[in-house]
Structures are given as C-alpha cells and as structure tokens.
Amino acid sequence: MSRSERFIQIEQLLLDHPDGLHQIEMARRLGVHKSTICRDVAILTSMLPLMEDSSGRILLNKSGYLHTLRLTMHELEALHLSARLFCKVMKFPFPHASAALRKLAEAQGKVSPALASRIRDTAEELDWFVSGNSKKYSAYRKIIEDLGIAISEKRPVVISHFSRGKQIFQQFRLFPVTLEPHPEGKAVHLIGWDIDTDPPFFRTIKSERIESIILGSPAPELFATIPIDLLHEQLRNAWNIWTSDSEPVTVRLRFSTDVSDRVVETQWHASQSIEPLPDGGLIWIGHIAEPKEMYPWIRGWGPDVEVLEPEWLREQHREDFLRGVSLYKGTDV
Template sequence: MHRTESRYERLDVIERLLARTPDGLTTGELAAMVRMDTDTIRRDLAMLESRGTGLLKHGRRWRLDHRRSLHVVKLTNDEVLALYLAARLLSRHSDEHNPHVVQALEKLADAVDTKSPLFARHIYQAAMAVRTRRTRRDYVEALEVLTRGWAEGRKVRLHYRSYTRDETTERLFAPYFIEPSSIGYACYVIGFDDLRQELRTFKVERVKDARLTDERFTIPAHFDPLELLASAWGVVWRDAADIEVVLRFDPTVVRRVKESVWHHSQRIDDLPDGSCLFTVQVGSTLEMKPWIRQWGAAVEVLAPANLRAELIDEVRAMVRVYGTAGD
C-alpha cells in the first residue's frame, strides 16, 4: 500500500482495513500497511476511538465492533438515488417491524439530508412505514445472532422448525450468506449444518433460540453464493441438474412478459398466433409456481410434465371450490 499523506485519508484507510479484518490488526501491522510509524498509528487509533467508530482492543489487536458502525462513505446524487430505490425495496420487503431496518433508513436519511432533502424525506417515510408494522422479537434476535455469526466467522447454535415435518431440531450452524426473498417477504440463511454435514438453506423466521458460540469457521474459498443461486427462481437451489421449464403465454400478456427479465436464463420465442414460448432453466420449480399461478388462464405449462400435472390438479381443485360456470 502507498504511504498516505493526508491524516483524514489515512483514518479512512485504517477504518476500512479493520472493517475487512474481523480478527483485528496490531498497531505494527497497520503501520506496515499504511507505511507510517507506530506512534502515528497510535494517535490515529485514538482519534478513531474519539469519533465513536466502535473501535475495540483485545490484547495487542484492534478491531471494529461491527454492531456499532462502519466507515463513512461519500455519495453522488446518482448514488443517493440508487440507495433511495434500495431503501424503498427494503421497506416493502420488511413485513415486520425490524428496528435495525428503521435505524438504517433513518441514518441514511440523515446522511443525505443536506445534499438531497427530497430523497431524505422519502427515505424517512420508508422508515416510518416499517416502524408501524408488527414486531416479532424472536425473528429480530435470530437475525441479529446469524448476522454476527456471519460477520465474525462464529458458529451459531439454534433450534430449527421444519415446515414439512412440523418438528424442531437443535443444530450447530455456520452462516455463510443471508439472502432475502420476494416470495413471502422472507429472509433465508445459507450455511453449513453440522447435524446433516451439508450445505443447507434455513428460513430465518423458523429459527428459534439462536446463540452465538466461540467455535470459529472459515467460509470455503469455493463457496460462491451468486453461482449457487444462479439457477434458483428465488432462494431454493438444488445440486442436481437444472430443470427446463417451458410456458406458453397468451397474446394478451406477451408484451407484459417481455417487459421484464424474470430470470437470467430466460428465452422468449414468438409464435405465429401472437403468443410466445417462455423457457428457463431453474434448480427447482417450487418458488416458480406462485409466479405461474398469477397469470391465470393466460399461461399454459408445457414442460416439465410433472409441473404441468401439478397445475392441472390445482385447477381441478379450484373448480371444486368455486364450482363450474352457471352454478
């Protein structure tokens, strides 16, 4: 690293180095990284402490308390807009009162208020929308513990309630990644489950009594969450080969179908009658079914055969519920 001449630039560099090193760095290591003497680094660390950056010292090592703060960033108007749009999505995704979401949005609004008061006002409104929603303390606490485990590389002991078997089991879990899902506005954690000795995806809303342990873990270098979820329609992935799904959309909805990129693998082929074929490769059709249902009779499942059969059974069940025309 090049020698940093400006003290404020150096403080920013030190804070970013500590933010990227959960186990912390010694004064000597920091001095070598920024090419300054250790006395200068000690004064810099003292200034960072006075700023309330959440600086902690354990033995000879300095680290940041990630629960308190991260480093300061400077934003352009376009970047503020990007964060505003993200804030709107976050507020819509949060169907529960998560105090951390509220605080994050309020801090973001404070940070951009001088530069962009219009955006700040709307971000405050997004925070207020989340504040008025129901509070589920058990969900917030589970997410807090899983977040710390992920950030600090520490395993979490938890109880997980299975949806299919309606039973709860205790597990030791290493959180590798946390991912939101637009389906049910839920949050999922992907990681290594010691009980099953394999990579698993857990819905955070089903996690109970999560406790942080002192047992450390390292995320494998080959673990790539984006690659893992590349074939997923949402967060459900499979080790098996991808499934090809082929849908035929009625001419009345073709333009709407073409307006969005629903999945990175999608291919749309126009047919002579004005309809279109929509083809994707997905790891599982589980999360895709609600999306297919929303199109009603304007879509027909052509493949795979088992998905088509499932939708046919659902249509027959709906007829039994609602009756036939004229009833």
C-alpha cells in the same frame, strides 16, 4: 505526521487487521513511540468503538463501527428504490433498516431535500411495521444481529429452528453464509453450510422460525473451505432461493395473446428465452433449479398460461386447475 493523520492511519490499520494489533506493533508500523500510540488510543476510544482483548490487542468492534460512504444522488435513489421494493414486497420489519434510511436521508438533505423526504417516508413506513409487532420484533432483531455477527466474523453457530412440516424444533450446526429475501414467501432466509452432514451442503432456513442461536468462535480457516462459488452458481439457477445439486430443469410455458405483452416486457429469470407464436401468444422457456418454487407465479396467470413441460408440473397444474373449477360448479359465469 500530524495527530489527525495518525488517527486515520490507526483506524485503517485496525480495519485491515480484524483480529487486532498490539500497541507496540501499531507504534512500529507508524514509526512512533508506544506511549504516543497509548495516548492516541485513549483519545480514539471516544471516537471509534475500540476494544481490547484478553491478550492486549486493540481491535475495532465492527458491529458498532460507522462507515464513511460517499454516494451520488443517483446512487442514493437506487438504494431508496431497493428499500421501497423490500418494504412493499416483504411487509414485515427488518432490523436497522429504518435507521440506515434516516442516515441516508440526512446525508442527502442538503443536495436534494425532495429525495431526502421520500427516504424518510420509507423509514416511517418501516417503523410502522415495527410498532404493531414490538414484542416479536425484539426477539427477531436479536436473531438477525447474531446472524450478522456470525457472517461477518466467519463463526459457526448452533441454531434451534422450528420445522412446520414435522412440528418439532430441530438443531443445526452450520456456518451462516448469507441472508436472502424470498419475495413470494415474504420472508428472509438464512443460507448456511451444514457442517454436521456427510457430505456437507448448503441448508436454507427461514429466519423467522429460528428460536435461538449459539455463536461459536471465529473459524476463518474452516470457513475458507466452503464452496461459495458453488452457492453463487446454484442461486443463479434458482427462481428465488431454492437451489439444487442437480442440473436445472427446463420449463416451457405457453402464454395467451391476452398477457403476452406483459410477459415479454419483464425479465423473469436470467435463463429465459421467448418464442413468439403466430396467434400473438408466446412460448416462455427457462432453466430453473427447482420449478416448484415458481409454481405460485405460474398459477397467478390463471387460464392464460399452459404448462408444456416438465410433464409432472403440467399434470400438477392440470389437477389443480380442475380442482379449482370444481369449486364453482353450478355457479353462473
């Protein structure tokens, strides 16, 4: 086995063993002397982010590891579209996003200079957001990086979070599970398994309101008890990110002929179904975990939508509509 082949195998061994391996164990697995591995590790340290823990295990620092990825032009375009959508909808800087896009552009430069140029333009747009919020961005970046470490290494955390409703800081001890964007709120939310409640449940926290994070030690055995499949099921029923332990609520909306074409051409929710009406309008039906989350979308259709059910949402929409009309009393239309 050549040295270059051995380097590749050492890298793969460390990727497969995130807790690290002793040099004597790597030597045994690769069938070489420990002194050979010792020399290899010394050389690889300049090529890979290797670390040695207190017990002498060699491991990869995942936060500094550069992954090799091969993408087709079409796959790169799909990633670029995702970044463009995030950039247009979220309207705030997200850590490391522009750096990732510049690497994609560099990788694509020789195949499609035009696509590479568009990817760099998006990176510039993201950097422009950062320039106007440099002080705030620095603190937010640290929060996102710590959450990324906690998710990757299956660590519990103690989070200090500001509650807008209560106007106080609250502390939560939980396992971060995933970060989810909220397009209508133009924010990123953390979904974590709250381990201090009885019974535990998935708590959703707006990441921009997190004041501080204390990282705990990795606890993969405890993390393995979290019902991740339940979270996936709950998110499928959500309009965006609001979940519920209850059964989804049936929402029925009547859309006018003026907007029916626009409504029908988009898949607004995985559960939706459409019933055409004789006058050219339509009935939209969806099964939503928490209909309050979709209410801004409903209101956005103005007088071209009528809420049919649930009854409480119909009443709320009626009251809001009347309150809006009262603002224009005495105004010529």
